[in-house]
Amino acid sequence: EAQVTQNPRYLITVTGKKLTVTCSQNMNHEYMSWYRQDPGLGLRQIYYSMNVEVTDKGDVPEGYKVSRKEKRNFPLILESPSPNQTSLYFCASSRLDSGLRETQYFGPGTRLLVL
Amino acid sequence: LAKTTQPISMDSYEGQEVNITCSHNNIATNDYITWYQQFPSQGPRFIIQGYKTKVTNEVASLFIPADRKSSTLSLPRVSLSDTAVYYCLVALPTGGGNKLTFGTGTQLKVEL
Numbered sequence: 001e002a003q004v005t006q007n008p009r010y011l012i013t014v015t016g017k018k019l020t021v022t023c024s025q026n027m028n029h030e031y032m033s034w035y036r037q038d039p040g041l042g043l044r045q046i047y048y049s050m051n052v053e054v055t056d057k058g059d060v061p062e063g064y065k066v067s068r069k070e071k072r073n074f075p076l077i078l079e080s081p082s083p084n085q086t087s088l089y090f091c092a093s094s095r096l097d098s099g100l101r102e103t104q105y106f107g108p109g110t111r112l113l114v115l
Numbered sequence: 116l117a118k119t120t121q122p123i124s125m126d127s128y129e130g131q132e133v134n135i136t137c138s139h140n141n142i143a144t145n146d147y148i149t150w151y152q153q154f155p156s157q158g159p160r161f162i163i164q165g166y167k168t169k170v171t172n173e174v175a176s177l178f179i180p181a182d183r184k185s186s187t188l189s190l191p192r193v194s195l196s197d198t199a200v201y202y203c204l205v206a207l208p209t210g211g212g213n214k215l216t217f218g219t220g221t222q223l224k225v226e227l
Contacts, residue, residue, distance in 0.1 A: 033215070043202065043217040058214060090158050103149065106158030
């Protein structure tokens with residue numbers, strides 16, 4: 001089954017404790033991205049990757065890191081989480097067709113609470 | 116300043132056609148316009164995607180005028196299960212390249 005998986009689905013942590021949210025897709029997609037969703041602010045892109053070892057900032061990259069060492073995985077790293085990073089996070093992937101991003105498939109979401 | 120706006124909410128009744136418009140006044144020339152549906156606590160789910168003119172699939176139609184400054188999602192004969200938030204997703208040019216930007220989202224409420 002074609003899918004995007006995220007782990008963990010729920011996470012409670014404390015300020016400053018490094019954490020990683022994993023994202024994996026089994027569709028051989030080139031493009032992967034991370035979004036956060038907050039009430040009243042909608043979905044905002046954090047980082048994206050056009051292919052292995054190619055990453056770039058989205059609209060709200062501050063406080064986050066990503067890596068793309070393998071095509072299927074795109075982990076989101078919070079080196080020193082802060083309460084303002086409490087949010088619902090979504091990973092997504094899509095195929096690239098002549099540079100155009102096709103349909104993005106979204107993961108189920110990771111709800112993060114930073115105390 | 117480029118931005119993507121949608122009506123905050125819309126109400127409808129079962130069986131009616133619903134049209135939701137997204138305004139994107141400075142869209143990138145080389146990217147698709149995509150619409151998603153989202154239920155509470157779930158990831159956005161793809162509805163339809165197009166580049167220009169009209170696209171139709173089994174659940175919706177998408178109308179895109181020639182200037183691509185807006186797009187309209189059309190849901191024929193909505194049902195209660197279509198109650199959700201609908202987002203458009205476009206690429207907006209920035210100094211650092213095109214950035215994917217979701218619209219503000221439209222909460223559609225369908226009643227009997």
